[in-house]
Amino acid sequence: MTKSTGTAARHGVYVGDLSTPIAPTDVKMSLLDDPVVRDAKVEAEKRRIAAELERRLVLLMKHHGVPADQGLLSLALLAIELAREHVPGLRVEASPVAHRPTAWTSDRKARLVADMVELMAEGKTKAEAARALVKKDAYRSLGGRPRSLENRFDEAKGEPWVAALASIAKELPPEHFVSAVRALTAKE
Numbered sequence: 001m002t003k004s005t006g007t008a009a010r011h012g013v014y015v016g017d018l019s020t021p022i023a024p025t026d027v028k029m030s031l032l033d034d035p036v037v038r039d040a041k042v043e044a045e046k047r048r049i050a051a052e053l054e055r056r057l058v059l060l061m062k063h064h065g066v067p068a069d070q071g072l073l074s075l076a077l078l079a080i081e082l083a084r085e086h087v088p089g090l091r092v093e094a095s096p097v098a099h100r101p102t103a104w105t106s107d108r109k110a111r112l113v114a115d116m117v118e119l120m121a122e123g124k125t126k127a128e129a130a131r132a133l134v135k136k137d138a139y140r141s142l143g144g145r146p147r148s149l150e151n152r153f154d155e156a157k158g159e160p161w162v163a164a165l166a167s168i169a170k171e172l173p174p175e176h177f178v179s180a181v182r183a184l185t186a187k188e
Contacts, residue, residue, distance in 0.1 A: 076168050109156030114178045116153045121174035
């Protein structure tokens with residue numbers, strides 16, 4: 001088991017099945033075995049390993065707070081989460097340089113996109129969604145003007161990982177995109 005660093009520290013080290021490799025079963029075979037029987041044994045072992053790998057991927061998704069019920073989108077979210085955990089250049093962290101803190105971080109913009117998409121999926125226009133959100137404390141404290149939220153929404157759509165999720169989820173219902181963004185930003 002290896003010790004994780006950075007963002008991984010908040011998840012802790014992997015435990016249980018995530019900390020041990022998948023052990024192959026010792027399949028007893030002989031050159032005298034019927035080739036069909038031999039092939040069947042090999043295929044059965046491949047299926048067992050594939051099923052175990054899938055089960056452990058679901059455990060890994062749960063460990064990182066990624067929804068496991070969204071097919072390929074779940075795998076994409078897991079890849080993004082693992083990349084953010086293990087590649088320092090993909091994390092959003094405050095600079096050690098003493099500057100005025102930025103109110104609109106990437107995660108806040110992503111949450112804004114999720115909130116706006118959710119309201120727009122209900123039939124609201126972008127302006128109506130912004131007017132509804134500006135009434136919430138989370139957005140009132142960040143400027144409190146609907147037009148400002150619309151501008152941040154447009155900026156947020158340009159964030160690389162938000163854009164990547166949007167392109168993956170564009171063929172899916174809006175609620176899949178919303179739940180994916182909420183899953184990734186909930187831990188921040």
